[in-house]
Amino acid sequence: MLKEIVxxxxxxxxxxxxxxxxxxxxxxxxxxHPVKQFETPELLANTFSEEIIFVCKKNxxxxxxxxxxxxxxxYFNGTIEFAPNLPWRGIIPLxxxxxxxxxxxxxxxxxxxxxxIGEMIFGAAKGMKDFLMITLGxxxxxxxxxxxxxxYGHDGFAGEVGHTIAVKNGRACGCGRKGCLETYxxxxxxxxxxxxxxxxxxxxxxxxxxxxKINSYKIYEAALQQDKLALKAFRFTAEILGExxxxxxxxxxxxxxxxxxxxxxxxxxLVQQIQFFMEENLLQIYKGKVKIMLSQLPESDAAILxxxxxxxxxxxx
Amino acid sequence: MLKEIVxxxxxxxxxxxxxxxxxxxxxxxxxxHPVKQFETPELLANTFSEEIIFVCKKNxxxxxxxxxxxxxxxYFNGTIEFAPNLPWRGIIPLxxxxxxxxxxxxxxxxxxxxxxIGEMIFGAAKGMKDFLMITLGxxxxxxxxxxxxxxYGHDGFAGEVGHTIAVKNGRACGCGRKGCLETYxxxxxxxxxxxxxxxxxxxxxxxxxxxxKINSYKIYEAALQQDKLALKAFRFTAEILGExxxxxxxxxxxxxxxxxxxxxxxxxxLVQQIQFFMEENLLQIYKGKVKIMLSQLPESDAAILxxxxxxxxxxxx
Numbered sequence: 088m089l090k091e092i093v094x095x096x097x098x099x100x101x102x103x104x105x106x107x108x109x110x111x112x113x114x115x116x117x118x119x120h121p122v123k124q125f126e127t128p129e130l131l132a133n134t135f136s137e138e139i140i141f142v143c144k145k146n147x148x149x150x151x152x153x154x155x156x157x158x159x160x161x162y163f164n165g166t167i168e169f170a171p172n173l174p175w176r177g178i179i180p181l182x183x184x185x186x187x188x189x190x191x192x193x194x195x196x197x198x199x200x201x202x203x204i205g206e207m208i209f210g211a212a213k214g215m216k217d218f219l220m221i222t223l224g225x226x227x228x229x230x231x232x233x234x235x236x237x238x239y240g241h242d243g244f245a246g247e248v249g250h251t252i253a254v255k256n257g258r259a260c261g262c263g264r265k266g267c268l269e270t271y272x273x274x275x276x277x278x279x280x281x282x283x284x285x286x287x288x289x290x291x292x293x294x295x296x297x298x299x300k301i302n303s304y305k306i307y308e309a310a311l312q313q314d315k316l317a318l319k320a321f322r323f324t325a326e327i328l329g330e331x332x333x334x335x336x337x338x339x340x341x342x343x344x345x346x347x348x349x350x351x352x353x354x355x356x357l358v359q360q361i362q363f364f365m366e367e368n369l370l371q372i373y374k375g376k377v378k379i380m381l382s383q384l385p386e387s388d389a390a391i392l393x394x395x396x397x398x399x400x401x402x403x404x
Numbered sequence: 405m406l407k408e409i410v411x412x413x414x415x416x417x418x419x420x421x422x423x424x425x426x427x428x429x430x431x432x433x434x435x436x437h438p439v440k441q442f443e444t445p446e447l448l449a450n451t452f453s454e455e456i457i458f459v460c461k462k463n464x465x466x467x468x469x470x471x472x473x474x475x476x477x478x479y480f481n482g483t484i485e486f487a488p489n490l491p492w493r494g495i496i497p498l499x500x501x502x503x504x505x506x507x508x509x510x511x512x513x514x515x516x517x518x519x520x521i522g523e524m525i526f527g528a529a530k531g532m533k534d535f536l537m538i539t540l541g542x543x544x545x546x547x548x549x550x551x552x553x554x555x556y557g558h559d560g561f562a563g564e565v566g567h568t569i570a571v572k573n574g575r576a577c578g579c580g581r582k583g584c585l586e587t588y589x590x591x592x593x594x595x596x597x598x599x600x601x602x603x604x605x606x607x608x609x610x611x612x613x614x615x616x617k618i619n620s621y622k623i624y625e626a627a628l629q630q631d632k633l634a635l636k637a638f639r640f641t642a643e644i645l646g647e648x649x650x651x652x653x654x655x656x657x658x659x660x661x662x663x664x665x666x667x668x669x670x671x672x673x674l675v676q677q678i679q680f681f682m683e684e685n686l687l688q689i690y691k692g693k694v695k696i697m698l699s700q701l702p703e704s705d706a707a708i709l710x711x712x713x714x715x716x717x718x719x720x721x
Contacts (some may be wrong), residue, residue, distance in 0.1 A: 159689060168689055169688050169689055216558070217557050217558040217562075231655065231656070233550060233551075233553075233555045233557070233562070234550075234551070234553050234555065234556075236550075236551050236553075238550045238551065238655075238656050238657075239551075239657075240534050240550070240656050240657025240658065241533070241534040241535075241657055241658055241659035241693070241694075242657055242689075242690075242693055243657075244657050244689050244690065245534075245550070245655065245656050245657035246654075246655065246657075247654040247655075247657075247687055247689075248654060248655065250654050250687045251651040251654050251655075252647070252650075252651060252685070255572070262687055262688060263688065264685070264687070330569070333569075334568040334569060334651075335655070337563075337564040337565060337567050337568050338548065338555075338562065338563070338565065338568075338652070338655045338656070339548070339555050339557050339562050339655070339656075340555075340556075340557025340558055340559055340560075340561050340562035340563075340564075341557065341558055342558035368569070368581070370564055370567045370579055370581070371486050371579060371580065372476060372485055372486055372559075372561050372564075373559075373561065376558070376559055
């Protein structure tokens with residue numbers, strides 16, 4: 088019998104990954120490309136579509152549809168709109184491009200929303216009806232689940248916690264405003280913090296690395312060596328994120344906040360401190376009720392499984 | 405035939421109002437008492453229950469249940485918990501008190517949640533699936549509707565936008581923290597602003613009024629006379645609220661934000677300015693999409709109708 092599969096595509100600020108996912112949530116194979124490889128979204132859709140069709144044919148798989156998670160993804164329109172962390176401007180009808188190229192159903196949503204669905208079905212949020220997904224990658228993405236449903240909002244764009252203002256008149260953000268949470272609390276944000284402090288002459292094992300090569304992983308390694316500046320950077324990041332999450336709790340009062348993505352891998356330096364600073368700033372009625380957790384899915388699987396489940400859910404309903 | 409009615413009770417920071425509501429949403433009669441009249445919540449439940457039973461008997465009405473809207477109201481437990489703007493401390497099982505005294509069903513929720521339900525069924529939010537209700541009274545309350553459902557959160561306490569931090573290390577709040585939105589954007593908040601500016605020696609027609617007598621209505625009257633300080637106070641309040649609402653939009657992306665309560669009555673000085681400052685601070689993708697509106701229900705009716713609809717909805721389901 089021919090095997091039915093769904094392709095889940097995760098479009099991040101750095102990489103694009105497509106996974107071939109069974110109805111049981113098993114990822115059989117993946118395709119990776121750096122996002123900067125594609126000058127236009129049409130080129131991305133062309134390359135991936137050709138490879139998807141090739142892989143399906145080779146394995147005798149029947150393609151049931153394509154689910155896409157992307158920054159600033161609009162669920163209702165299937166578009167990516169004004170994404171500050173992607174190389175393409177304006178409104179991009181990516182679901183339509185894939186649907187046409189692959190002659191199949193394509194559904195698109197915010198990458199963090201896709202991660203939230205993946206986590207709800209296969210990961211740390213199994214059985215939860217109210218939780219917040221925070222992805223700490225190139226930017227800070229968020230997916231909000233309340234009453235057991237993902238919140239898309241009136242226009243399909245709900246859940247941009249990374250673009251709430253964390254520091255008034257703070258750092259310039261890719262979105263054109265200042266002080267957005269993601270300019271501090273993301274893999275890119277913590278690197279900006281460290282570079283700024285090094286430029287101010289603060290001591291660190293990181294000071295011999297060129298500024299453009301400092302990233303969250305190098306800061307994590309320095310923190311493992313007890314580098315004071317690196318440890319202070321995690322504390323500073325956790326403080327800003329904890330304060331913002333205390334505000335976030337006042338909106339939807341979630342059972343848990345699940346962290347995911349590049350920066351979340353530095354779990355040991357982050358989770359406890361974020362929990363501490365969030366608790367410090369929580370309104371009395373919320374204290375001690377909201378658990379900060381790490382994703383229970385291997386990195387990038389949550390987004391792929393979430394994107395794929397957009398399609399599988401459609402067939403199950 | 406005996407007429408069936410539901411009592412909707414609105415517990416505000418200043419007044420408690422009970423309304424006798426028909427299934428068509430008509431308020432047949434109301435009972436009012438200042439909240440400070442009741443040293444304990446038991447006394448409040450006793451007084452209102454006796455009057456409710458008396459009025460029902462006199463009119464041959466059958467009491468089908470009591471719905472209560474209260475600050476820090478917990479829908480799941482029927483309790484008021486640690487409400488900073490009420491005279492009673494701790495956890496108060498008010499739904500249980502009313503259920504016992506009146507021998508009927510009693511359901512309790514956040515007063516702003518009750519207002520949101522009232523607005524959704526009878527008012528400005530008819531037919532909307534995603535909107536935000538903001539009550540500008542003694543404090544700032546909020547009710548969030550997403551996917552057509554009120555968000556209660558994991559613990560029943562979702563929707564405390566008044567206790568998100570608007571100004572870091574700002575004004576002391578009744579909740580024990582600093583800079584909460586409601587210390588600026590509420591009837592009490594704008595009075596604090598004006599008193600502070602008068603103490604700094606700024607000129608105004610309000611300067612001859614004792615500080616404790618300055619309230620949002622007197623500031624509104626002064627603004628009608630083009631008093632510069634009063635106009636500036638509305639602008640300042642609108643700026644802080646607009647900034648915070650721009651953040652709020654990034655959570656649930658509502659179709660509209662509906663303003664209600666004492667301060668919202670100064671609509672002409674507030675709505676346009678709040679819309680302006682919100683737009684200024686919105687992320688690109690939300691610009692021009694979210695309408696600031698005034699409640700379309702007479703003051704206090706929304707809360708009573710919303711509280712009553714908690715019960716009527718139960719019978720309809």
